Amino acid sequence: MAGRDAVTEWTGRKGKLGAILMASPVRGLEEALLGRSSARLMKHALSSLAEDAVVLDAGCGSGYLSLPIASKLREGTVICVDLSDEMLEKLGKRARSRGLLARIRSVKAPVDATGLEDAVADMVVSNNLLHELRDPHAAVMEWKRVLKPGGRIALSDYRSTRLTRLIMRHGHGAEANDPFDVEGLASLLEEAGFEDVLVVPCRNKLLAQAAKPDGR
Numbered sequence: 605m606a607g608r609d610a611v612t613e614w615t616g617r618k619g620k621l622g623a624i625l626m627a628s629p630v631r632g633l634e635e636a637l638l639g640r641s642s643a644r645l646m647k648h649a650l651s652s653l654a655e656d657a658v659v660l661d662a663g664c665g666s667g668y669l670s671l672p673i674a675s676k677l678r679e680g681t682v683i684c685v686d687l688s689d690e691m692l693e694k695l696g697k698r699a700r701s702r703g704l705l706a707r708i709r710s711v712k713a714p715v716d717a718t719g720l721e722d723a724v725a726d727m728v729v730s731n732n733l734l735h736e737l738r739d740p741h742a743a744v745m746e747w748k749r750v751l752k753p754g755g756r757i758a759l760s761d762y763r764s765t766r767l768t769r770l771i772m773r774h775g776h777g778a779e780a781n782d783p784f785d786v787e788g789l790a791s792l793l794e795e796a797g798f799e800d801v802l803v804v805p806c807r808n809k810l811l812a813q814a815a816k817p818d819g820r
Contacts, residue, residue, distance in 0.1 A: 674708055722749055723755075725752065730757075753818045
């Protein structure tokens, strides 16, 4: 689903529980089991950000990426987009407790129809999201739209392996997309018009980066 028709399973009791788990040390168990692509994604994002950068965290959840990024900004903003009220509420509470609310802008919207202005972001980050979407291409095109010319995208997601396919069968809804392999994710980004595409495997995960061409 896209745009105003989009829905999320992360609502109600599941949303509240998910928001807690995503902000807990349990999150590290997933990294240990599937591959530490999220940690590598964070390292990449933080190493290349200016202090006044605007970053879109697509499918931000309860702030796994958003809050560490916000803590590194002095004048910038992290635009946190998610469809789950529970996730955004938990994110707001965590940002307030860390004194980061001034650096956080929460937006309840689908990741493929954010409603944001054109060319507003210096970077788009996304963690473990594409495999949950019906139309990953629409999401990637939206992220390209909101990026400034020369802006970069950095994302981590499931790699197509026996383990991740098993997880998909038992833990994701019918709307979910199959996990990507290296070539499939690279093609997705290239077909959307990104350049300097690099996709590397990280055990059961993938780490990808690319750039929006200057002048487009």
